[in-house]
Amino acid sequence: MQQMSLAEEYNQQGRGLYGLDKYDEALDFFRKAEEKDPSYLRTYINKAELYITTHQLDKAKEELNKVLYLDKNNGEANFHLGNIAYLEQDAKMAVSYLTKAYNSDYRNPRTAYHLACLYIDMHKDEQALFYLNKLLKEDPFQVEARLRKMEILVGMRKYEEALRNADEMIELLPDTFEGYHYKFVTLLGLQRYPEAKQAIERAMELFPDDLGFVYDLIKYYEQVEEYDRAMELIDDRFQANAQDRRSIRKEKAKLMFAMGKADETKELLESIVAEDYDDEMCYCLMQVYGGFGEYDKALECCRKIIEGGRDSQYYYSAVYHEAVACDRLERKKEAEEKYRRAANTFRMASARHPGMLGLYLYRALCYRRLGEYDRAMEMTDYLITISDQKFGEAYFVKGLIYEDLNDEKKAREYKEKGLAMSTVLNQFFSL
16 A cells, blocks of 8 residues: 655645634645645645635635646646636636636536536527536436526527426426426427416426416416416415515516506506616516606616616617617607617627627617618528527518518518517517
8 A cells, every 4th residue: 555645644634624614724734735745736726725715816826826837737726717717707717727627637527517607607508508418418417507408498499408308307306396497488488388387287286385386377377368367376375475575576567567557567666666676677667668658767767777787688678778768759869879879789799698689689670770771681680590580579670671661561571470479579668
């Protein structure tokens, strides 16, 4: 049996103290190990992990760079450096380090998962799916990876594939409620309504205390336009649940909006935004104001969302609708400037987030408003092609362009096709 060196022994003792949260004492042993053998890599990895735990990231990077100086392809050092870069919001360096770790002999399943999460944050869904599939091939019981994969597939409207993954998850992990949720979501997306209802009713039998499935059933009733039943469910199941009041009120506002109860919706949304602001509810209120023709108030909502500066669908919608509100208020010169600025904002954002197809749709709408019909048509054609002819909103906007060009036959054809395919065209108070 090979005798343990002093450096190895000091590291072992240091790890024992580290496990007991005795960080100063552990560090003393790691330093002793470094003095005995400066070429022993495990010492620097252990010191780096201790510094990461104690939020001393610069010191951790120093230790990890010592490892790379001695072994430039060390996977574990690259893994930790990638995670530190992620914490420091340097996505480019995080991808670089984690890719090196993944391609090395270092085998940690978190490497593939962290890479996938990075690509999700960067809106590069295909790359994210690549690493999630690799991880699930090695370990099909990885719950987090399965959930992220289904989330991406639903976002890409690849419902059939998402449904297969949901069924796999239910078979492998029958006690994990998310599998049942995603099965319902995908069946709803495929408009297989009787199966969707069966799936959610089964889930509610298995998980009777999970309010998330009640929300799913509400969504089902909304989708099939049984609004009264949805409202009954809200009142029956949620009235006594005081801690969930915020979510209840939001759901009720969205439901009343879908039911066409404009006055009640406006009153409730104004109350929610005044008491407990969030971008989603401010966005809904903006839509309601637009529907009432209260464009000055819609403009105020847009500016609140824009001031928050969050990189989200609500932010980009507000950027577009700010220009629309100015247009409707007959502030034509200001509206034109805002359409141009918005188109440029969407162009730059789509370079950062190529998976956010809605940005191209907003660009098409801006170009249409500016009378730049060739560019608007380019955007809609790109969306139709990249979505395998499944982007209903793109067809509808293409119809609007033909309407402006006085081609009534094509305008009617494309608008009807878009309306038949889309579920979110009501999210634009003015197209």
